[in-house]
Amino acid sequence: MRFLWGKLVHLSLVVVAVTALTFLMLDHVPADIASEVAGQGATSEDIAAVRERLGLNDPLPVRYGRWIAAAVRGDLGNSFASGQPVVEAIRSHLPVTVELIVLAQLFALLLAIPAGVVTAWRAGSPLDRTLGTVAFGFASLPAFALAIGLILVFALRLKWLPATGYTPLTGGIAANLKGFLLPALSIALVEWVPLMRVLRGDMISTLKEDFILLARCKGLPTRQILIGHALRPSCFTLVTVFGMQAASLIGGAVLIELIFSLPGIGRLLVTGIFAQDYPVVQGCVLLIAMAYVGMNFLVDVCYGLLDPRVLKGGR
Amino acid sequence: MGKRGSITFWLAIGWIAVVIVCAITAPWWPVPAPDLIDPDLLATPPCVGHPLGTDTMGRDIAARLLFGARVSIIVGFCAPLVGMVLGSLLGVPAGFYRGRPERLILFILDTLLAFPGLVFLLVFTFVFGASLTTITVALGVLTAPRFARVARANTIRFAEREFVLAARGVGAGDFSIILREILPNVLAPMLIYMLLVIGFVIVAEGGLGFLGLSVPSPAPSWGGMIAGGRDILDQAPHVSLIPTAVMFLTVLSVNLIGDAVRGRLDRREGQL
Numbered sequence: 001m002r003f004l005w006g007k008l009v010h011l012s013l014v015v016v017a018v019t020a021l022t023f024l025m026l027d028h029v030p031a032d033i034a035s036e037v038a039g040q041g042a043t044s045e046d047i048a049a050v051r052e053r054l055g056l057n058d059p060l061p062v063r064y065g066r067w068i069a070a071a072v073r074g075d076l077g078n079s080f081a082s083g084q085p086v087v088e089a090i091r092s093h094l095p096v097t098v099e100l101i102v103l104a105q106l107f108a109l110l111l112a113i114p115a116g117v118v119t120a121w122r123a124g125s126p127l128d129r130t131l132g133t134v135a136f137g138f139a140s141l142p143a144f145a146l147a148i149g150l151i152l153v154f155a156l157r158l159k160w161l162p163a164t165g166y167t168p169l170t171g172g173i174a175a176n177l178k179g180f181l182l183p184a185l186s187i188a189l190v191e192w193v194p195l196m197r198v199l200r201g202d203m204i205s206t207l208k209e210d211f212i213l214l215a216r217c218k219g220l221p222t223r224q225i226l227i228g229h230a231l232r233p234s235c236f237t238l239v240t241v242f243g244m245q246a247a248s249l250i251g252g253a254v255l256i257e258l259i260f261s262l263p264g265i266g267r268l269l270v271t272g273i274f275a276q277d278y279p280v281v282q283g284c285v286l287l288i289a290m291a292y293v294g295m296n297f298l299v300d301v302c303y304g305l306l307d308p309r310v311l312k313g314g315r
Numbered sequence: 316m317g318k319r320g321s322i323t324f325w326l327a328i329g330w331i332a333v334v335i336v337c338a339i340t341a342p343w344w345p346v347p348a349p350d351l352i353d354p355d356l357l358a359t360p361p362c363v364g365h366p367l368g369t370d371t372m373g374r375d376i377a378a379r380l381l382f383g384a385r386v387s388i389i390v391g392f393c394a395p396l397v398g399m400v401l402g403s404l405l406g407v408p409a410g411f412y413r414g415r416p417e418r419l420i421l422f423i424l425d426t427l428l429a430f431p432g433l434v435f436l437l438v439f440t441f442v443f444g445a446s447l448t449t450i451t452v453a454l455g456v457l458t459a460p461r462f463a464r465v466a467r468a469n470t471i472r473f474a475e476r477e478f479v480l481a482a483r484g485v486g487a488g489d490f491s492i493i494l495r496e497i498l499p500n501v502l503a504p505m506l507i508y509m510l511l512v513i514g515f516v517i518v519a520e521g522g523l524g525f526l527g528l529s530v531p532s533p534a535p536s537w538g539g540m541i542a543g544g545r546d547i548l549d550q551a552p553h554v555s556l557i558p559t560a561v562m563f564l565t566v567l568s569v570n571l572i573g574d575a576v577r578g579r580l581d582r583r584e585g586q587l
Contacts, residue, residue, distance in 0.1 A: 021430060025434075028442050140514060140563060142562070145521075148541060148548065148556075148559060151548060152549075152552055251433065252431075252432075255525060273441075288431045289431070
């Protein structure tokens with residue numbers, strides 16, 4: 001347990017360092033937020049008042065200290081632009097991103113698991129090589145280019161799905177899912193490749209184990225050996241990569257969110273940066289860093305559960 | 316490497332060579348200037364005078380691809396170089412000294428990895444202005460932590476080897492051991508890793524261009540060209556699809572080359 005505590009302290013310090021770095025960087029952006037917030041035609045007194053109200057006159061360490069003290073209590077301040085509490089802005093944008101990530105990663109798994117199992121089972125066969133080549137091709141396509149292609153085919157030519165637009169869940173599950181299908185696919189078609197590769201690699205070594213040989217000798221059907229016996233012990237790296245992908249998508253699906261006009265965290269973050277709405281940017285950065293760090297911690301815990309030596313001895 | 320493998324390898328080398336030659340010779344091609352607007356020919360398909368057609372503003376797509384290649388090639392090759400230098404500066408000492416300095420450097424690396432890349436890129440270009448240099452440096456910094464991990468792992472591997480102990484035995488200092496014994500050995504895996512990062516960087520620059528945040532307009536970038544054709548995808552798909560295809564072939568070629576070179580090195584190491 002001491003190992004996990006040390007890890008936790010290290011990772012909390014990372015979150016503090018990331019948010020402090022964000023403060024430092026935003027402080028150097030050459031723009032006068034106060035005059036932006038005060039609006040056009042504001043007198044210099046107005047601007048000074050806004051500056052005082054937003055606490056921009058205090059030195060950087062004081063401002064950061066105030067922010068993090070409030071953040072620990074769950075208060076991330078209010079948006080400069082709209083006055084809305086940042087926590088609420090995140091709460092309204094996060095479900096969209098989470099739904100996008102869940103669907104994208106689900107599609108990625110649906111592609112990666114069958115492909116990984118089959119290519120491991122028939123390693124070196126023409127099928128393995130063909131799937132490997134296809135995967136290599138998809139790994140070289142940016143998600144935004146895939147999105148353009150998918151829109152062209154499925155929205156404009158076949159007219160099966162809407163090109164852009166978001167329908168909240170209150171507008172019906174079918175309409176909601178329709179809007180998520182293309183963006184989720186754009187991400188999944190890129191993300192399935194590393195998943196398939198690690199599964200194939202682990203599965204090939206699992207299939208060489210004695211218990212697989214035993215299962216074969218007992219005359220079990222191949223399908224049952226592959227799915228029932230070999231898949232589970234081969235999934236460990238897959239789960240790790242899967243988790244890291246999901247964590248990085250919280251702030252990393254920006255382009256897809258913008259192309260399909262989905263009101264997610266990525267879009268909140270980018271519009272926040274463009275509008276110099278620093279409390280919003282800070283809140284999003286905190287969320288993204290915590291997702292990254294949290295996933296790292298989870299992975300370490302999993303390693304620890306599987307191999308107790310990790311917990312006792314450090315790295 | 317099988318015969319088929321080596322054919323695709325040489326095709327990939329050929330494509331990259333073509334792109335580099337195009338980037339160098341961009342001004343000498345018999346096509347209109349990349350920012351010349353032809354108001355009579357908006358988003359036309361390939362025709363006489365415009366071998367690949369025009370974009371939504373009536374600019375020649377071929378010319379913009381040629382000049383856009385300069386951005387992709389310069390950023391694609393220089394940013395990983397920046398990342399490699401920064402990564403070595405962090406990773407080699409971390410692997411060599413271990414203990415407290417290593418923990419400090421690992422903390423810095425974790426912080427960089429947890430930092431949202433897009434925020435870094437956007438704020439960096441806000442502060443220093445969007446130009447070829449700032450984009451290259453920013454993307455280089457983003458790749459540095461991964462290079463540092465490779466550098467650290469390889470330094471740890473070599474730091475205990477006989478030739479390092481021998482150098483220490485004849486009285487060589489830390490600095491000279493790092494410079495003469497460690498660095499030459501760490502360089503090879505770093506260069507291989509660099510090949511794998513180039514594709515990632517070209518895609519990342521494309522993403523920035525797509526957001527309109529790469530080189531300032533009207534200078535062309537492939538990502539910006541793809542974004543430029545988004546609104547007329549139905550009527551004139553070639554405006555987006557041609558730059559998409561060029562970018563795809565380039566990234567695919569770089570990845571193929573990186574994969575082949577890494578495979579060859581792995582096999583050599585296996586034989587040792």
